[in-house]
Amino acid sequence: MNSVQQVDELVKEYLLFRGFSNTFRAFEQECRNDKDKGFQADKIIEELNSYIASSDINGLLDYWKYLDLRYFSRLDARFFGSVKKFETSLLRNYLVYATQQKRRDKVIEFFDTFGTELNGNPEWSKWFGLPFSKNPATDPSFETFFTKQWLDKFTVSLHNFLNTIFQHMPLPSLLCFNLDRLRRRALQNEIDSLKTELENGDTEIISLKQKVAQCDLAGSRRQSCDNLREKNEKVSNHQYVPRFTLNTSEVNLSSSLSLSRSTTLSGKHETGSDQNGVKTPTDERSMTPISEYDTDELELRNGHAIANPFTVTSQELFLENTSGISVAKFSHQGDLIASCDVDNVIRIWSYTGTSSTLKLSNQNSNILSLEWEARSDKLLLYGTDERLVKVYNKESRSIVHEFQMDDRFPRVNQISCSPVESLFACSGSPRSIDDACIKSVTGSLITWNLKTMTIQDTFRFEASSNSPSSLPLSPIETIKFNHNGQMLVTGDKSGSIRIFDIRTLAPIMKWNISSTSKSGNGVICSSLYSFDENSIYVVEDSGELSQWSVHKPGLAISQSKLQGFPPTIPTTLINFTPTSTKTFRKRATSTSSVRSTKSTRSTSSIPSIVIGTETISHYTPTSRVPMVAFSGDTDYLVCVGGNDGTQGVIYQTSNGDRVQVLESQKQYLTSVDWTNSTGNTILTAAIDGTVRVTKMEPSTSHNVL
Incomplete structure (x- = not known):
């Protein structure tokens, strides 16, 4: 993320070059108001601390909610507990700072506003006594939180957490292009450095060759002198006396070394024998436990x-x-x-x-769909073929609410819960195909609010010429939210994929996979966003798996048979x-x-x-x-x-x-x-x-x- 600022400057330079002055000014304004702070963890923490310093609890919570929707909600479910702990520590830091600054009114205002929500939470039970503690810094219940060590530990942990998120974010193409450019530049520098080292190595090799040549010349001169001396000795003594001898022990040692080397090399490919003559494998795999x-x-x-x-x-x-x-x-x-x-x-x-x-x-109806509330293990939702979506509370062991569908769509085929809000979507269909033909309506898609227990939006699939969708109409089989709950992808029995804006429940993209399917029948039994949310995975009832681009609706990235x-x-x-x-x-x-x-x-x-x-x-x-x-x-x-x-x-x-x-x-x-x-x-x-x-x-x- 270090190249974000550089890419911003490149974009500004391009806008000025093209003469897009209005766009340039708007872009500059957006950069100044950038809530992401250029993906720099230090600046994000500074922004949080500025709200704490000004005792602006609403601004602090709004900014944290933005970070939650923008980044934290995309994390794997096992990190949600850590995000909740960071939020709790942030609020405690707010209260500690307000207490240190003698802003008792802000502490009382905090508990007046959020006391109802925090009541019953064991992590906050002792904190209700903070405004009435004479010296919280020495109170055993709050002493730890007033120390510099606790604040430093919290700040460093949050900084590392944000940095880790930014480092693993999927990057847009422009940023990837700039990173590739920087990598190519770094690689080119490394290549130039290696070339220099290679040239230096070549020079050193030439120098060594010259030294070797000089040594060979000197050796040949000595050999000529030795040969001349030996010739003179032969002439004088009429016999040849060898200058070097090799005794028996040296011969035996040389033979044993040769034999040992031969055995070692051949053992890599053949089997050896132990003292009892039993063959044992000598390759590297024989030393590995068989379980591997x-x-x-x-x-x-x-x-x-x-x-x-x-x-x-x-x-x-x-x-x-x-x-x-x-x-x-x-x-x-x-x-x-x-x-x-x-x-x-x-x-x-x-x-x-x-x-x-x-x-x-x-016992009064058939259960057709089942789904857990996406943010906790507290609520379980299930849909029936008698118009009802029931909400079961696991802790109270009771049905806390029943949602009623339109009587034209009694079959609740699918339920999907938002990962960030108290919201769920469900699809309804007529009791039979004959009902759909008679009423010219094939299904509906409804979102419900679990806080107010009321309907939020409705989208109906009507089989008429002025239908909002030009695709074949069929009851929805699959529903999945994206990571921040702002979009919804659906798949139906006719092979139609639709992406809805959850705020208006209007289809913003739609295409049919049947025309490009190799061997599928168009009946969709699974559709969901890929992890990077650049594509949609679809599994058809016939066993065909396909991946579709979100940016180019109707473009199949890959198709294969399961x-x-x-x-x-x-x-x-x-x-x-x-x-x-x-x-x-x-x-x-x-x-x-x-x-x-x-x-x-x-x-x-x-x-x-x-x-x-x-x-x-x-x-x-x-x-x-x-x-x-x-x-x-x-x-x-x-x-x-x-x-x-x-x-x-x-x-x-x-x-x-x-x-x-x-x-x-x-x-x-x-x-x-x-x-x-x-x-x-x-x-x-x-x-x-x-x-x-x-x-x-x-x-x-x-x-x-």
Whole structure:
């Protein structure tokens, strides 16, 4: 980021050269009011300190909120706790400075304004007594925060945190171009330096050659003198006496050295023998523990063994649900799982065993969608086929609110929560295709506010000539926010991708992937922003993975086929038709052989049906949306795969190659999810009610032949 100022000057120079004076003045004004401070951590901290010095708590919080939306919200979920600690320390620094400056009125004003919000927070319980402490600097509750050491530690930590963020930000093309130019200049300087060293080396080599030539000349002269002397001795003595002799011990030593060298060189390619005559490998691999070359960690591809990108550290099988699972999702912090089965029972449980299982039944309608609130593990939202979106509070163990959709769109297909605000979006569709044809309306997209519990904006997909979209109309299958919650990308069954401005819920970009799809059917089962948000990844129901440019809508960056996805549904599942006539799923009880190592519940209550000699769950997957999940950095995705749909398969998003296969489960998989909050952890859920949680770490070796 050191070249930002230089690029700004280059832009100003270009604007003046082109005669864009108004743009030049506007650009200069923007630079003077730059909230990013040229991505310099020192200046950002100075700005924060200026608000503290002037006791401007509103300005301080507004600037911190800007930093949060601009940078902190893009971080991985595991850093959110650190951001919250920095915010707490910043507010405490504000109170400490106001107290030191005898601004007791500002301290009281702070607690009058934010006391309600901070009340009940154990980190702030003692701070309510700060205005009434006679000498806070010596009070054990506040003494640490009045020391210079605490302030210096906080400032240095925040400075390093900001610098780390700036160093890992994706850069725009102009800045990258300037950095490349600077790198080329540095490389050219290094090349010139090496050339100078090479020239100096050549001069030194010439000098050494001259010295060697002189030594050879002197040696030849001595040899001529020796030959002349020997000739004279022969003539005088009539016999030849050698000038040098080599005794027997020297001959033996030379032979042994030669033999030793020969053995060492040949041992690199052949096998040696020990004293007992047993052959042992002598190459370098024989000294490596065999676990490092475990064949389970390798996959054959084109005749070569390719190392898996992840090493499985642990995997456990859980049985928290008693019937086939329709969808399962990790919580925001990654240590809880919400799993919904076909009996419309949601269970919230921890795969680390840190909390008890919560059971939530919904017997009056079918649950179609499930989503955790994106900023905490407190709220769980789920949508039904009877117009309702219910909000469940895990702490109070109760439904705190029910949102009602339009009666024309009773099926709540998808829910997605904003990563930065108390806001969520959901899609609704008619009960059947016939309803859509009769009412000429195919679906709606609605945003709701979780603070006011009211509707915020609505966008309807109407099948008419004056429709706001010229693309084919179909109910939305996928919804995903971008990192700061300002945009929303959706995908539907007709292959249409739309990007919405969340403030107006108006489509700002739209295109259809069906016309350029190689083998896809246009039905989208996953769409989301790439990690750098320059593109959109789309997975079709037919197994085609594509990447689309955000800056040039409709431009496909890459297209590939996910081998093994979608899996073939077993014939027994396709031919099975439930006999129940109720609108919600109701299952009978029977037995299963699957047993969880974590659950104490008996497996005898797992509902299933016996067809021939096979025992399967009463569930036929109708949507492949839960069968796809991306990693946090969007470099990989996991899908339901394998020959019989019982395995989780990891693919690389850059080329669609299958890079790793997870361990099989006994029954057909119906849902997968991937969290990076607790490392790379994947869950795979099956129709027999089992959930396998696999923890992984990035492998250190790749492309091992």
